[in-house]
Amino acid sequence: MSSSVTISVPATSANIGPGYDCLGLALSLYNQVTVTRLDGAPRIEPHHAMVETISALFFQQRDVTAAPFAFSWSIGGDVPQSRGLGSSVTVRLGVLMGLNELCGGPLNKQQLFALCSEAEGHPDNVAPAVFGGFALANSKQWFRFEVQPRLKAVLLIPDFEVQTVHARSALPESVPHSDAARNTANACTLVAAFATGEYERIGDSLEDFLHQPYRRHLVPGLFEAIAAGVKAGAIGGYLSGSGSTIACLTTAEDTEAIALAMKNALVQTGATGRTVVVPADNVGASVVTL
Incomplete structure (x- = not known):
């Protein structure tokens, strides 16, 4: 298995007016999150509460047989922070998918969606970030529609x-x-x-x-x-x-x-x-x- 992986996560625009906490749209604007396995005792570099929470949730999953390990993470890209474009989801989902890849992919997209939604607290940003397109979601299920390029x-x-x-x-x-x-x-x-x-x-x-x-x-x-x-x-x-x-x-x-x-x-x-x-x-x- 690889020791490093980079995940590209699209920006998301949630609510879309009346769709409070349930509608979201993935946009062609991206952050890249790199997760790298490290030697030594389990730790996160740099330490970040959001990353610590999502990594703990990942290793607690029944289908994840790997023990927690040390890793570093970094993020870059074009999604601005605290502007309503899903920057927190790019961190959570990027780290989550990175860890999943480094462990051989034990979780499928549905499981990744559920886990990230649990950490995020609502699924309206998570569903389009995971599946792309226009998404309608609650805590348990989602529907996704392709968006034509003319929009x-x-x-x-x-x-x-x-x-x-x-x-x-x-x-x-x-x-x-x-x-x-x-x-x-x-x-x-x-x-x-x-x-x-x-x-x-x-x-x-x-x-x-x-x-x-x-x-x-x-x-x-x-x-x-x-x-x-x-x-x-x-x-x-x-x-x-x-x-x-x-x-x-x-x-x-x-x-x-x-x-x-x-x-x-x-x-x-x-x-x-x-x-x-x-x-x-x-x-x-x-x-x-x-």
């Missing part, structure tokens, strides 16, 4: 971070029944549009009533940037994950106009950021080198 995500990535713990603390303990009903209808319509590839019918189904209104103070210019993107030709937009990235979906050829309009809306709030236009990733996390 692009225009990402507005502000220069400020939003910590997930702060974003979750902004949410109320309850919401009006009418808001929950509207969210359910929008989420169902959104899934149907992705499942059929009729992206132009997504429209207002990206509107959310469960989390985005309560997080808008954490991301100045959120709704203004979405409105500007739609006016410039986007199908619709949403807060990616818990932010701070704002995403607009489009099948238009002129993505630069959408990106510029979104960026200008952000600048008007006094904030700065950059834009990236990417298609979906339909592969998911994969081994780069052995």
Whole structure:
């Protein structure tokens, strides 16, 4: 078996408006995680609580017969931290898949998904990172749909971070029944549009009533940037994950106009950021080198 492996993990954009904690999209933006077996007593270099937790879960699995061993890990790539693009999943899944490869592959993708979801706490980022494409998932099962290359995500990535713990603390303990009903209808319509590839019918189904209104103070210019993107030709937009990235979906050829309009809306709030236009990733996390 190899002593070192590199795993490529795509960025993920979760929630996608009304799909709170259950919908996610893999993007063609990647981090690479390298895991290397070391000699000596079991240890992790550098030490990191997230890596320690996921490695402990891995070695506790019934199908993993290898004893814990010393390893180092490193990460690089283009997925920014604390911007709502699944950076934590790239670490957890990258290390998990790296250890799995170094142990001869005892866990299959379904097991990797379940284990990583347990560590992450919710599956909306994990499912697309593992399987690629557009994913619908709960803690036990998932559905995945191929995304056509004509659909692009225009990402507005502000220069400020939003910590997930702060974003979750902004949410109320309850919401009006009418808001929950509207969210359910929008989420169902959104899934149907992705499942059929009729992206132009997504429209207002990206509107959310469960989390985005309560997080808008954490991301100045959120709704203004979405409105500007739609006016410039986007199908619709949403807060990616818990932010701070704002995403607009489009099948238009002129993505630069959408990106510029979104960026200008952000600048008007006094904030700065950059834009990236990417298609979906339909592969998911994969081994780069052995």
